[in-house]
Amino acid sequence: MNTRKHSGGTATGPLKRQSTMKRAASSGSASERRDHLVKLAAELFARKGFQATTVREIAEEAGILSGSLYHHFDSKETIVDEVLTTFLDDLVGRYRAVLERGGEPRAILAEMVRIGFGTLEPHRAAITVMQNDWNYLRSLPGDRFDYLVKVEDEVEGMWIEQIKRGQAVGQLRADVDAKLTYRMIRDSIWVTVRWFKADGRLNTANLAEHYVTTLFDGLATGERSSQRT
Amino acid sequence: MNTRKHSGGTATGPLKRQSTMKRAASSGSASERRDHLVKLAAELFARKGFQATTVREIAEEAGILSGSLYHHFDSKETIVDEVLTTFLDDLVGRYRAVLERGGEPRAILAEMVRIGFGTLEPHRAAITVMQNDWNYLRSLPGDRFDYLVKVEDEVEGMWIEQIKRGQAVGQLRADVDAKLTYRMIRDSIWVTVRWFKADGRLNTANLAEHYVTTLFDGLATGERSSQRT
DNA sequence: GTCTATATGAGGATAGAC
DNA sequence: GTCTATCCTCATATAGAC
Numbered sequence: 001m002n003t004r005k006h007s008g009g010t011a012t013g014p015l016k017r018q019s020t021m022k023r024a025a026s027s028g029s030a031s032e033r034r035d036h037l038v039k040l041a042a043e044l045f046a047r048k049g050f051q052a053t054t055v056r057e058i059a060e061e062a063g064i065l066s067g068s069l070y071h072h073f074d075s076k077e078t079i080v081d082e083v084l085t086t087f088l089d090d091l092v093g094r095y096r097a098v099l100e101r102g103g104e105p106r107a108i109l110a111e112m113v114r115i116g117f118g119t120l121e122p123h124r125a126a127i128t129v130m131q132n133d134w135n136y137l138r139s140l141p142g143d144r145f146d147y148l149v150k151v152e153d154e155v156e157g158m159w160i161e162q163i164k165r166g167q168a169v170g171q172l173r174a175d176v177d178a179k180l181t182y183r184m185i186r187d188s189i190w191v192t193v194r195w196f197k198a199d200g201r202l203n204t205a206n207l208a209e210h211y212v213t214t215l216f217d218g219l220a221t222g223e224r225s226s227q228r229t
Numbered sequence: 230m231n232t233r234k235h236s237g238g239t240a241t242g243p244l245k246r247q248s249t250m251k252r253a254a255s256s257g258s259a260s261e262r263r264d265h266l267v268k269l270a271a272e273l274f275a276r277k278g279f280q281a282t283t284v285r286e287i288a289e290e291a292g293i294l295s296g297s298l299y300h301h302f303d304s305k306e307t308i309v310d311e312v313l314t315t316f317l318d319d320l321v322g323r324y325r326a327v328l329e330r331g332g333e334p335r336a337i338l339a340e341m342v343r344i345g346f347g348t349l350e351p352h353r354a355a356i357t358v359m360q361n362d363w364n365y366l367r368s369l370p371g372d373r374f375d376y377l378v379k380v381e382d383e384v385e386g387m388w389i390e391q392i393k394r395g396q397a398v399g400q401l402r403a404d405v406d407a408k409l410t411y412r413m414i415r416d417s418i419w420v421t422v423r424w425f426k427a428d429g430r431l432n433t434a435n436l437a438e439h440y441v442t443t444l445f446d447g448l449a450t451g452e453r454s455s456q457r458t
Numbered sequence: 459g460t461c462t463a464t465a466t467g468a469g470g471a472t473a474g475a476c
Numbered sequence: 477g478t479c480t481a482t483c484c485t486c487a488t489a490t491a492g493a494c
Contacts, residue, residue, distance in 0.1 A: 033459090046364075047364065047368070048364070048365060048368055049278070049280065049362070049364060049365045051278065051280045051281055052280055052365050052368075054486080054487065054488085055487080055488065055489085056486090056487085056488095064459085064460060064461085065460070065461060065462085066487095066488085066489085067460080067461070067462080067463090067489080067490080067491095068459065068460045068461070070488090070489065070490075071459055071460075072459090074489090075488080075489080076488070076489095106449070128364075131360075131361075132360075132361050132362075132364065133278070133361075134423075135275075135276065135277065135278060135357075135361065136277060136278045136281050139276070139277055139281075166448075170450055171449065171450060172448050172449060172450060173446075173448060173449070173450050175442075176439060176442070176443055176448065177439065180431075180436070180439055181443065181448065183421075183424060184417055184421075184440065184443070187416065187417060187420035187421070187423070188413055188416060188417050188420075191416035191417075191420045192412075192416070194363075194416070195412060202409075207409070210405060210406065210409055211413065213404075213405070214405055214410065214413070214444075214447070215443075215447065215448055216447050216448050216449040217402075217447040217449060218443070218444065218445050218446040218447030218448075219395075219401050219402060219405065219410065219444055219445050219447075220335070220400065220401060220402070220445040220446060221399055221400060221401060221402050262477090283468080283469065283470085284469080284470060284471080285468090285469080285470095293477085293478060293479085294478070294479060294480085295469095295470085295471085296471080296472080296473095296478080296479070296480080296481090297477065297478045297479070298471095299470090299471065299472075300477055300478075301477090303471095304470080304471080305470070305471095
């Protein structure tokens with residue numbers, strides 16, 4: 001539910017509440033401070049896991065004491081909640097934009113792959129937390145993190161629709177399972193956060209192109225065979 | 230280091246100690262009990278995460294009290310250690326067997342993919358723990374879990390060698406990065422534990438074939454193009 | 459908005475009786 | 477091999493002063 005200590009205005013939020021929405025141009029000082037704390041926490045969550053990260057560590061990272069954190073957030077859960085919704089709002093927004101532009105399914109799918117890899121750097125910590133702590137957060141009592149599944153379902157729907165369109169128009173082979181294929185793609189992208197480090201020769205853009213190429217054209221050389229090795 | 234309370238004979242172990250090794254046919258009662266406890270713990274670790282799982286829960290699952298667990302294991306870490314080594318011993322053993330048989334690189338790679346998917350059911354819990362708690366276990370003080378990286382490196386070497394061989398003999402396209410490709414394959418396989426559930430139409434065998442097909446031949450129909458969509 | 463001080467509980471682990 | 481009882485530490489969260 002993203003319970004904030006300082007509400008700052010109720011807008012009809014994207015996924016649940018605002019989180020990414022900028023507050024009425026109140027010079028944003030309070031909100032910036034809050035966002036900064038969330039970022040620090042996200043890094044710790046990503047590095048050590050949500051549970052292994054203590055509120056004391058988060059506070060220490062920010063140069064304050066743990067008690068002071070509770071002026072900004074009413075619980076540790078609220079912090080991780082905000083980490084995740086910020087990422088998911090951005091992701092879903094990007095997907096929607098691509099789909100609204102329209103186009104051929106194969107091109108759209110390639111674009112969606114690029115979006116995924118494109119979130120790797122700005123949302124590295126959130127994606128890591130999402131993957132490592134998904135089970136745990138979902139297992140918590142209450143419905144606070146139910147939206148994770150809701151968003152996942154919406155995104156899955158977007159992908160599967162394009163894969164099926166691609167198969168219908170003959171751009172994609174019809175003998176693969178759309179849902180299975182989607183999951184493979186999804187996982188291949190996100191799991192990359194585990195090892196991805198941008199350097200001289202590797203960035204998210206060419207990582208995306210590398211993946212798009214092998215995804216559509218495969219690893220093998222020569223003619224395609226439906227024979228199984 | 231897999232510190233056991235009941236040693237049972239020092240053998241020159243596979244990865245570190247025995248773990249999978251059967252103890253001198255002592256009717257195996259003590260070892261069976263131990264293995265059973267490890268299995269119960271693994272399920273809990275997989276479901277809730279290593280840290281979120283308490284020794285009290287593990288004991289309760291086994292119908293004993295937490296203090297009694299320490300008759301079998303000297304710490305919670307020892308339990309998860311055993312969960313992981315059991316899996317890794319099995320995995321690496323299978324890889325080595327395939328490589329010893331030899332053959333064409335593409336066929337070997339397909340076989341290695343099948344091995345990966347084949348471990349999904351027998352080692353579901355261990356694989357889940359490995360993925361979710363890798364960072365945390367690696368972050369613990371001491372070198373206890375250093376072997377995780379050691380095994381990972383060994384396995385990576387096996388895969389990359391075959392991919393490069395495949396490229397050298399012209400079975401695999403030469404314009405993809407071997408290491409990048411390996412990581413994509415590896416991740417695609419393991420991450421499957423998150424959602425894989427065998428049912429009437431899906432089992433690990435056809436999941437593997439589905440993946441092998443798209444991996445080698447790609448998703449697209451028609452002629453290959455090096456053009457990027 | 460931060461600090462001090464502290465409530466309250468849970469966790470891993472131990473010692474020794476049975 | 478399990479139980480009882482308990483130690484010790486560290487966690488989240490709160491209350492109220494500054």
